[in-house]
Amino acid sequence: MTSxxxxxFKQITVIGPGLIGSxxxxxxxxxxxxxxxxxxxDIDPQVCNRVKELKIANEVSSDPIQAIQxxxxxxxxxxxxxxxxxAKKIIxxxxxxxxxxxxxxxxxxxxxxxxxFLTNDISFIPAHPMAGxxxxxxxxxxxxxxxxxxxxxxxxxxxDRKSIHKIEQFWQTMGANTRILSIxxxxxxxAIVSHLPHLLAFTICNTADNLADETRSExxxxxxxxxxxxxRIAASDPIMWKDIFLNNREAILEMLARFMEDAQAMAKAIRxxxxxxxxxxxxxxxxxxKSLINNKQA
Amino acid sequence: MTSxxxxxFKQITVIGPGLIGSxxxxxxxxxxxxxxxxxxxDIDPQVCNRVKELKIANEVSSDPIQAIQxxxxxxxxxxxxxxxxxAKKIIxxxxxxxxxxxxxxxxxxxxxxxxxFLTNDISFIPAHPMAGxxxxxxxxxxxxxxxxxxxxxxxxxxxDRKSIHKIEQFWQTMGANTRILSIxxxxxxxAIVSHLPHLLAFTICNTADNLADETRSExxxxxxxxxxxxxRIAASDPIMWKDIFLNNREAILEMLARFMEDAQAMAKAIRxxxxxxxxxxxxxxxxxxKSLINNKQA
Numbered sequence: 357m358t359s360x361x362x363x364x365f366k367q368i369t370v371i372g373p374g375l376i377g378s379x380x381x382x383x384x385x386x387x388x389x390x391x392x393x394x395x396x397x398d399i400d401p402q403v404c405n406r407v408k409e410l411k412i413a414n415e416v417s418s419d420p421i422q423a424i425q426x427x428x429x430x431x432x433x434x435x436x437x438x439x440x441x442x443a444k445k446i447i448x449x450x451x452x453x454x455x456x457x458x459x460x461x462x463x464x465x466x467x468x469x470x471x472x473f474l475t476n477d478i479s480f481i482p483a484h485p486m487a488g489x490x491x492x493x494x495x496x497x498x499x500x501x502x503x504x505x506x507x508x509x510x511x512x513x514x515x516d517r518k519s520i521h522k523i524e525q526f527w528q529t530m531g532a533n534t535r536i537l538s539i540x541x542x543x544x545x546x547a548i549v550s551h552l553p554h555l556l557a558f559t560i561c562n563t564a565d566n567l568a569d570e571t572r573s574e575x576x577x578x579x580x581x582x583x584x585x586x587x588r589i590a591a592s593d594p595i596m597w598k599d600i601f602l603n604n605r606e607a608i609l610e611m612l613a614r615f616m617e618d619a620q621a622m623a624k625a626i627r628x629x630x631x632x633x634x635x636x637x638x639x640x641x642x643x644x645x646k647s648l649i650n651n652k653q654a
Numbered sequence: 655m656t657s658x659x660x661x662x663f664k665q666i667t668v669i670g671p672g673l674i675g676s677x678x679x680x681x682x683x684x685x686x687x688x689x690x691x692x693x694x695x696d697i698d699p700q701v702c703n704r705v706k707e708l709k710i711a712n713e714v715s716s717d718p719i720q721a722i723q724x725x726x727x728x729x730x731x732x733x734x735x736x737x738x739x740x741a742k743k744i745i746x747x748x749x750x751x752x753x754x755x756x757x758x759x760x761x762x763x764x765x766x767x768x769x770x771f772l773t774n775d776i777s778f779i780p781a782h783p784m785a786g787x788x789x790x791x792x793x794x795x796x797x798x799x800x801x802x803x804x805x806x807x808x809x810x811x812x813x814d815r816k817s818i819h820k821i822e823q824f825w826q827t828m829g830a831n832t833r834i835l836s837i838x839x840x841x842x843x844x845a846i847v848s849h850l851p852h853l854l855a856f857t858i859c860n861t862a863d864n865l866a867d868e869t870r871s872e873x874x875x876x877x878x879x880x881x882x883x884x885x886r887i888a889a890s891d892p893i894m895w896k897d898i899f900l901n902n903r904e905a906i907l908e909m910l911a912r913f914m915e916d917a918q919a920m921a922k923a924i925r926x927x928x929x930x931x932x933x934x935x936x937x938x939x940x941x942x943x944k945s946l947i948n949n950k951q952a
Contacts, residue, residue, distance in 0.1 A: 548861065549862070549881040550881060553858065556858065561938060562935050565941075575843060578804050578843055579847050583846070587946055592936075594936040594940065597936050598929060598932045602927055612920075618864070619854070619857045619910065619914065622856070623907060626900065626903055627907060634895075635892050637857070638892040638896060641885070641888035641889070643863075644859040644862060644888065
């Protein structure tokens with residue numbers, strides 16, 4: 357399918373064709389109003405071969421410098437801990453007036469990592485599509501991943517309006533709803549709605565694993581629906597999440613501390629049989645859940 | 655549909671036709687090898703009317719004493735905190751050699767609540783079908799709820815083998831896999847696989863709710879997949895869960911304490927950037943999840 361409409365970008369290079377990156381590539385392939393030409397870059401030759409087999413990019417390369425030279429838009433879809441190294445390597449070779457954007461789950465740390473290497477010629481638009489599954493790699497992506505999900509954009513003090521608009525347009529064409537947010541606010545919100553739940557999920561799996569061998573095997577046998585939900589997100593990529601925890605450290609530690617206070621209060625209420633407190637707490641949880649359903653996020 | 659096979663029970667009375675109770679009734683209605691006649695009992699006239707409308711029982715009553723007099727099997731599918739009062743009321747009026755069983759999520763407390771009222775004529779078989787959703791009430795049930803789920807049976811020192819076998823048969827006909835477990839072991843396992851996850855889910859919703867008003871509304875707007883999973887189980891019935899927390903107090907407090915230690919260790923690793931510890935913890939979580947998938951529980 358070709359379109360008469362001028363695409364948003366002539367060439368997009370996606371660095372890291374994993375769950376997020378390959379979903380972007382798949383969507384572009386179905387919608388020619390986004391980009392005319394795509395290049396996927398990965399340092400792992402196995403990933404490159406798989407992306408070639410999947411035929412989701414016009415070109416696949418293991419050399420980021422060569423792959424970004426003609427790109428109008430470079431998307432960093434890599435773990436947040438790898439942003440600095442890649443940005444340092446590619447920025448000097450980017451086209452003048454090209455846009456650099458990312459899909460990282462933490463924004464203050466990614467901006468701090470990339471900013472020192474930026475030049476006046478490059479527009480850097482930090483972005484975070486709030487979508488994902490517990491699976492990773494190029495096979496995990498799908499073109500509708502961003503449909504009706506939020507993409508949060510956190511401009512820096514030097515980000516130009518025109519480039520922001522282009523990235524908003526890009527994500528809207530991907531199916532996402534976009535919103536501009538302050539960097540700090542983004543990191544706090546994500547700490548509570550995404551990072552803390554993942555931390556709790558990893559932790560409860562460890563608590564179960566730390567039980568005596570006999571009990572542990574039975575944990576697996578009898579895992580009821582509650583535990584299964586928690587362990588779904590615990591299957592997420594270790595390196596990606598290690599990076600997120602270290603890169604949104606302050607906000608995550610703050611939210612975890614608040615959570616621990618609330619959990620201790622609940623423990624105390626259980627120990628002292630404070631029925632009112634327990635019921636009030638459960639009802640509050642229900643209320644939040646119902647708001648989620650009303651907001652059509654559930 | 656009538657069957658030539660003799661049903662397991664002539665008459666079953668289900669006290670509490672909620673999510674669990676109404677699912678039992680629906681299943682019996684589809685499978686005439688389970689019971690010939692069913693009575694649903696609830697103290698709430700609205701629930702009784704709804705069960706009549708749904709036509710899932712042969713008879714609906716708001717009088718437990720009348721409803722259990724001819725039952726070969728009485729199933730208590732009520733919150734664990736209500737077991738004592740109902741057992742005390744009905745046991746003296748039960749048929750000789752009838753079976754009394756329950757579906758409560760905690761076993762030591764239910765057994766302690768019911769045992770004082772038992773007579774030698776009544777066989778009490780404590781059971782716990784590990785199935786459910788976050789919804790409650792007679793409309794929430796469905797006949798396949800127990801399909802391929804575990805039903806744990808925790809006999810007491812006086813439970814007779816013949817009655818255990820009948821209840822095993824009953825649950826197997828419901829589609830469940832049954833297993834005999836010690837009371838204490840049951841309560842520990844359920845504390846980690848079900849009760850603690852629910853406690854954490856209720857708590858994180860409260861932590862989010864306790865944030866400033868502005869942030870809270872955005873928590874709802876941007877709730878990512880992690881938080882949504884947590885809040886699904888947080889929509890569960892408040893009275894049922896208050897009862898569970900109070901009735902499995904020791905095991906839940908022990909598991910929560912273990913969990914808090916592990917969460918603190920994770921917080922420390924994040925603060926001090928102990929990458930090895932973080933990655934090890936996440937990988938352990940993944941391993942548990944994969945075992946779950948292999949066990950076909952996910």
